[in-house]
Amino acid sequence: MTLPQFRPPHEGDHAAPGGASSPHPYGAVAPSGPAIAPEPGPIRGAGSVPGPSAPAAADAPGIQVDGVHRAFGSVQAVAGMSLTAHRGRVTALVGPNGCGKSTLMLMLASLLAPDTGTVRICGYDPLTHPAEVRRLVGWMPDQFGTWDSLKVHEVLSIVGRAYFMPSADIRQRIPELLAEVDLESLATQPARVLSRGQKQRLGLARALMHRPQVLILDEPASGLDPSSRRNLQRIVRSVAAGGGTVLVSSHILTELEEMADDVAVMDQGALVDQSSVRDLAHRPRPWRLESASTTRLHDALAAVGLQDVAVIPPDQAVSGHAEAIVMARDEEAAARLLADLVRADAALVAFAPSAGRLESAYLSTEAAQRKGAL
C-alpha cells in the first residue's frame, strides 16, 4: 500500500530516512518501504564480544550475540544473528513466525548450541560456562509444562531447589512471587486446574524464582487477560529498573511498545532492524485523520498539498466521521501537518497514529510484507 504524499506549499522537499526519496517533509513514505537504517541506540548488532575464555565482566552487556547461525537439518533457523541487549533495559524481539526468535532464546537459555558464532550472557559463554549462565538467566518458554499434579507453590519450590537456593530463601521467595503474579489464592491448588493465563503467570514466577539478572520471555503475554498483561509489564519494567536485562518476544506489538526500551526485528534468522523505542518517533508511520466534514477535510488536504489522499465518507467509516490516513515521516512532521490542517479549516475531531511506533517499524520491514508474516 502506498499512501498519497503530502506537499505543503511552504516547505521544500526533504530526503526520507533510510535513503528513500521523499518529496515532502510530512512523510509521504510508503509503508512498505525498506527498513530504515538504525540510529544510534542501546541495541547494536555485531558488537565485539569477549574471547572464549574471557571472564564475566560486571559491565558486560546482559546479552551479546555475534554472528550466530543455527540450522535444523536443511532449515536454517538462525542465520548470522547479532544483537546486544544492555542491562537495565527491556529489549523487544519481534519478527514473523518461524524467523528464529525461539531458537535464539533457546541458545540464550543455554539449551541449544549455535553452529557458529558466539553468545554471551553477562560475559559468560553458555558453551563453556553453562552453570554460570543458568544461574544468571530466567527463561520462560512459549510452550511449557507445569508438572500438573504438583501444587502451585510446590512448582516454585521445585524450581528454587533446582537452582540450589537455600531453603529459607525459597520459603521467603514463594509468597513474594505468588503475590507478584497474583496467584496467592491458587497457591495450594494443583497446577492442572490453572487456566492458560494462570499457567503463563506461573511460568513467569518460575522464571523469576532465582532472581535472574537476565530475563528471557518468549511470548509471555499470550493467554493473559488485560489486567495480567498490565501486571506483566509492571514486573518486566521492575526487573529492568533493578538493573536486569530483559529480552521479550511477542506478536502483541502495542504492549511491547509500552514495556520495551529497545526493539530488534528479526527476519529469516537475522537482525533486520534495531532501534530504541524512543527513536522510533523519528520513523514514518501512518496517522489517522477524522473530520466532521468530508468536504472540508478534502479541501484542507488539497490545501496542504495532499490532494491525492482518499477521504472516506462518514457513512463508510467505522468512526462515523470522514476519515483519511496520511503517512508522516516523523512525529515532528505529524505535528506540522496537524497545525496546517487546522489552519486550513479541516474540522478535525481526531488526529492520531493509526499504528504504534513498534508496529509501524515492524510493518515497514520486508518480513511484514510477505504473505502470512503475521
Place this chain on the structure above:
Amino acid sequence: MSLRPRGVGLMIDLELRQRVRTVRWYIALGIWFLLLTGMSVLIGLASMWLGTGSVFGDDLRLAGAIVFSASVLLLIFAMLLVIPAMSSAAINGDRADGTLATLQATLLSPLEIVVGKVLAGWITGLAFLVAALPSVVPAALLAGASPFYVARVIAMIAALTLCITAIGVGLSSLTNRPLGSVVLSYLVVLGTTTILPIVFACAAPFVVWKHEVTVYETEYTSGSMDAGRCVKTQEVRDVVRTDLLMPLLWLNPFVIVADTAPQIPIGQDDIGPGDIDALRGISTLVRYLAHPTHPSHFVECWDTEAEGYPKDLEQPWTLPVWPMGLGAHALVAAGAVAVATYRIKAPVRRLGTGTRIA
C-alpha cells in the same frame, strides 16, 4: 558432571510426588496386590488338591514350596511387565510435556536428572515388590525356606528392578515418543526372557563336540544286578557344549533370580518336601548346563556306596551363574544411564530428527 545428593534428591522428590498424586497409581498397586495374592492362593489350593489334601506336615511344606517358587516366577514376570511401562517415558514423556527443558535450564546436571529419575522409578518398583510380599513370604514360611534364601531372591529382584528401570530410562532418551520407548523396552524383555532361550535351545545342536571323557560305569558281579563295582573307562562322547551358549541365558531375569536359590541336594538321602521347588530346579539345571564337561556328569554308577565310586569329583553347581547375569544387566544399565545423560546434556549441539527442546 556433578552428582550432588541434593540434586538427585530433588529429582526423586519431583518424580515421586507426581506419581503418588495420581489415582491410577493406587489403582495399579491395588490390582497388583490382589492379582498376585489371588494367584498365590489359587496355586496353593491347587497344590494341596493335587497332593493328599492334608493341611499339615509334608504336604503343607510341599505346597508352600510350590506356591513360593511359582509366586516368585509370577512376580518376576509381572515386574517385567510393569517396570518398563513406568520407566520408559521418563525422558521423552517429560520432553513431550514440556517439563524437561525447564529442568535442563536450571543448575541440575544431566546426570542428576537421569539418576534421580532412575532411583524414583526404582523406588516405585520397590513399592510394587513390597506389595507383592504378602503373596510370597507366607508361602516361604510354610515351605520352611531359609530366610536367607527368601532374602536373596527378593534382593535379586530388587537389583534387577533397578537395572531394568535404568535401561527403560535410557531407552526413553533415545526415542521421541513414549510409545516407542515402551515398545523397545518390551522388546528387550521379550528378548531376554523368550528369544534368547529359544536361540540357546536352537543353537545347541551346533555346539556338539566330541570329547574324551572318563566314564564311571557299574560292572556287575556274579551275574547279579544287585551288587557291582564302579569302574572307569576312557570314552569319546558327543558333548553339547552348552557352556559356550550360556551368555545367552545370563541376561534372563528368571535364570538370574532362580540361581540365587539353593540347589536341590541331588544324591543326598534326606531331601525334604520343602527342598524341591521351581527356582531350585531352574538353578540346578542352569548350573549343569554351565558345566557340561564336568566329570560328575559322566558318573553312571547309581550306588554311591559301590566299590570304586568316585568321591572326589565335587559338583558343578558350586559355581553360580547369577553374578554374570547381574553384572551384564548392571553394565547395560550403566550404559543406559550414560546414554540418557549424554542425550539430555545442554547446550545441545546435535538435535535428533523430530526432537524439540521445548
